[in-house]
Amino acid sequence: MASLLYRLGRFSFRRRRLLLSIWLAALAAIVAGFGVAGSALDEQFSIPGSQSQQALDRLKEVEPAAGGVSGQIVFTAPPGHRLSERTYAAGMQATLREAAHAPQVGAVIPPQKTGTVTPDGRTALAQVQYAVSAPAVKTSSLDALRDTAEPAEKAGLTTHVGGAVFGTRGVQIGSTEVIGVVVALVVLVITFGSLLAAGMPLVTAIGGLAVALSGLMLLTHVFSISSTAITLAVMLGLAVGIDYTLFILSRHRSQLARGMEVEESAGRALGTAGSAVVFAGLTVVVALAGLSVVGIPFLTVMGLSGAVTVVVAVLAATTLLPALLGFAGRRLVPKPTSRAARRERSDRPAMGARWIRATTRRPLVTVLAGVAALVVLAIPARELQLALPDNGSAPQGSTQREAYDTVSDAFGPGFNGPLLILADTAHARGGARGARSELTQVASDLKKLPGVAAVTPPQPTSSRTDQVLQLVPATAPDAQGTQDLVHSVRDYADGVRDRSGVSLAVTGTTAVNVDVSSKLSASLVPFAAVVVGLCLIILLIVFRSLVVPLKATIGFLLSVAAAFGAVVAVFQWGWLADVLGVTRTGPVVSFLPVILMAVLFGLAMDYEVFVVAGIHEEYAHGGDAKEAIRRGAPGAFRVVTAAALIMIAVFAGFVTLDDAIVKPIAFALAFGVLVDAFVVRMTLVPAVLALVGRAAWWLPKWLARILPTVDIEGRGLPPLAADGAADGREREVSRGR
Structure with a gap:
């Protein structure tokens, strides 16, 4: 090469x-x-072939208005007043009529039909169903939906327009990056x-x-x-x-x-x-x-x-x-x-040389102290929670965030992410009469499940054998309780199919997000095994050593764990949240772990190669093992320091984005590079090599012939x-x- x-x-x-x-x-x-x-x-984030996605595709066929993405319009009357008063009722109805004729809207469900009116009569929630999925909704259609709130606002109502349709519309990179x-x-x-x-x-x-x-x-x-x-x-x-x-x-x-x-x-x-x-x-x-x-x-x-x-x-x-x-x-x-x-030209030891001498003077102490520090940083990682972000993570002041907060306060967080249950009665025992009886029982049973706030009666679709129920969780769309509820409903559905032949499938935006998060969580260990395996094989070929790949792999895992711990501390516990502009603490984006592991793996191997290559080159020319470290490592110190600082600066620039997906990923990468470059590669690596001496470059002869x-x-x-x-x-x- x-x-x-x-x-x-x-x-x-x-x-x-x-x-x-x-x-x-x-x-x-x-x-x-x-x-x-x-x-x-x-x-759009989805998993083709998952139960939620298959049911959503079916729902789009039999009831396009229900199968598309949904929006929300929240109406709030002034203190001491009710929405039923003539002026406010007229303004609300005018807004709903305009919303029904807005571009790409398939149907508008008024608050009276779903019962989403607070007991004091001050706040009501209307659903806006689009006939297409979120990526197909044009920005101009969203602007038109916002404009429909004008009649209600002129009547004196406070309105907020939001819902899943106002989810991520793309990341805008600005001057701060x-x-x-x-x-x-x-x-x-x-x-x-x-x-x-x-x-x-x-x-x-x-x-x-x-x-x-x-x-x-x-x-x-x-x-x-x-x-x-x-x-x-x-x-x-x-x-x-x-x-x-x-x-x-x-x-x-x-x-x-x-x-x-x-x-x-x-x-x-x-x-x-x-x-x-x-x-x-x-x-x-x-x-x-x-x-x-x-x-x-x-x-x-x-x-x-x-x-x-x-x-x-x-x-x-x-x-x-x-x-x-x-x-x-x-x-x-x-x-x-x-x-x-x-x-x-200088014979005076540079800063890199002085640092290497300090870390290798008592290598065992250096290794123990460095590993202990990384383990402490990694402790919060045990509480890492994963989910796809919803509008609760949207920037403060945005219309979707205001609608989300208003709905949560007035009705409960689950109303921001209801579940849709598609009931297939084609094989119901007892025909149509048996299907009606069974679905009535299903609605009653679902209300009794832990974590359920409300269940609507079964609604017919254009297909005679498919009906839809809406289930509202008691917890937020990205909460662990909602994920548990989705699995509970599916377990209950297995029993319904066995006793009556009616098939129930949980779907909707929230269920799709739950399936994506579950799939990602389940794939984390296999992916980590692939990355670790690659690390071992690649470094084994390059440095023809057993200790170097093993050391590099353990260091990489410690860096990843420390980065996970920092993410939990900031984005779940709220440490430095105000400084970093974190508007809401809670689960982080579910594909952060695999992205972090993939990117940090490559960057960590960059620094490993540049630090160890100089040491290996000195050793290959007949130098003493410890002297090779002191002569070969300092040459990479200045360059690796500059490279790491540049990486950190670039990633940190993206932490300023008001995006619940990019912000934690950028932070994790910046922190991961900081730890991996300065603690693992430029501190632990020389210390470990000094600790093991010549054994660091040992390779069995039979393996040397194969590689x-x-x-x-x-x-x-x-x-x-x-x-x-x-x-x-x-x-x-x-x-x-």
């Missing part, structure tokens, strides 16, 4: 105009295609001491991200890609794109400071640091593609979208960056008086050219040839 990338680096350096033209042409073509076709994002890029630029300037060098990783990363993002937007016409997947791709594209070019550029500048010829340095930087970049990128791609083992289509697409972005970032780092290095030429050589040049040999350290690169030839090539580059 190192030799191939060495030749690619020199080719890209020499043919820099060709490479730059190819990238610009690709960007222009994809952006033009996106400009013409636009995007077609799909915000650019803060992470600004912080990344500052870190790069401090790292390189040069604006030209600092700008190259940003230009390369943003160029690669623009190509990947435009391509993904075009693919939304073919695949169901959500805005959350796009946001994840943006986070990853920026973070790894900057980091990968940082690793290569740092090696290039270090070689230039030692007097290496420019083209040779570009090739060797790509053959050494570039090999680690390709390998690290491969681990991220494999981990993200591994999301497909979960078996949930929207999560598979999310993982593949991120993987595409990482692939493009690696391509940009290995082709576009060497081309830019060719254009920059000797202008990237650190000035003799610069801090970068002094660092290469392929992968050169990511540049051992197979050709020897350096003679000084005279090198000087001649440098003169050519300086003249711009």
Whole structure:
């Protein structure tokens, strides 16, 4: 691999105009295609084949108005008044009439029909049923529904329009998320001491991200890609794109400071640091593609979208960056008086060397202290609760959040997410009469189940054999009690089918979300096994060691557990909630664990490779095990520190989003990188290697014969050219040839 990338680096350096033209042409073509076709994002989360989804599809066939997504209009009379007063009643009826004729609305169910009027007569809840699913509802239709509240408001009523139809409509990335890029630029300037060098990783990363993002937007016409997947791709594209070019550029500048010829340095930087970049990128791609083992289509697409972005970032780092290095030429050589040049000439131990010496002086103490700290951080993870977010997590002040809070206060939280029960009586014993009797009994029995607030009588549909009941839980849609109730109703349905032949299926938006969360929770352990297995195999091949993969895997699991603990403390317990803008504590988005494990796995392996590769290289050249750590690890300290700070800054920028899906994921990634880079990779890794000594690099002979040999350290690169030839090539580059 190192030799191939060495030749690619020199080719890209020499043919820099060709490479730059190819990238610009690709960007222009994809952006033009996106400009013409636009995007077609799909915000629906579902599991095809699940009971709730099958029943919902059936309900859409027999009763489109009931099978589509629903909205709510909440009416509240002034204190001391009732909605039944003539003026208020007239205003409410006018609003309901306009809502019934609003675009895409299939039916409006007034409060009197469902009995959703408070005992004091001040507050009432009307249901608005759309004939289509949530992604098919146009934004203009939602605006029209909001406008229907005008007659009621003119009559003096307070109205709130909300419901499931106002769920996530896409993530909007604003100016605050650019803060992470600004912080990344500052870190790069401090790292390189040069604006030209600092700008190259940003230009390369943003160029690669623009190509990947435009391509993904075009693919939304073919695949169901959500805005959350796009946001994840943006986070990853920026973070790894900057980091990968940082690793290569740092090696290039270090070689230039030692007097290496420019083209040779570009090739060797790509053959050494570039090999680690390709390998690290491969681990991220494999981990993200591994999301497909979960078996949930929207999560598979999310993982593949991120993987595409990482692939493009690696391509940009290995082709576009060497081309830019060719254009920059000797202008990237650190000035003799610069801090970068002094660092290469200095015999004084740098901060990284001093840190490594401190952590390896008493390695056992370092390991015990580091592991204990991570275990303490992970303690809250035992209380991790998962669910898909509802409007209770919407931003404060939004119409859907106000409607949600009003309904919860007036009727109970369960009215924000009622369950639909589709009853199939085609095989009912006793025919139509037996079916009617059985459904009456079903409604009565369901009211007695724990956690049930209300049950409506069976309602007929266009099909003679299908009827619908609405069950209102006593708990919020994302509460554990609601999940338990869904399973209780299904257990009860099994008994109904056995005794009467009537089939009951629980469906609706809340039931679909419960099924998605249950599927994700059940797949967490198998997915973790896949990720851990990949970690062991990949590192076993790279470092040809048993201790290194085992250590890396345990460190990764500790980082993940600590990140889970921090998420629970902030998003469930409310620690620092006001500082981070968390508007409601409770369960976090159900696919956070698998996303965190997939992304953090790849990033952790990045840092593992860059830290351990230097140590392994020193040891491979015949150095003492402990001396190899002290000589090889400090070289990665500065680069890994800068890379981690950039990652943290980019992810932290997305914590500012008022989105219940992206915010906890971004926070978990930022905290996970913080812990993994600084506690695990740069503290525990050197300490563990120092503790085990030469045993860290032991591998059974039979296993060594089986494993392929992968050169990511540049051992197979050709020897350096003679000084005279090198000087001649440098003169050519300086003249711009």
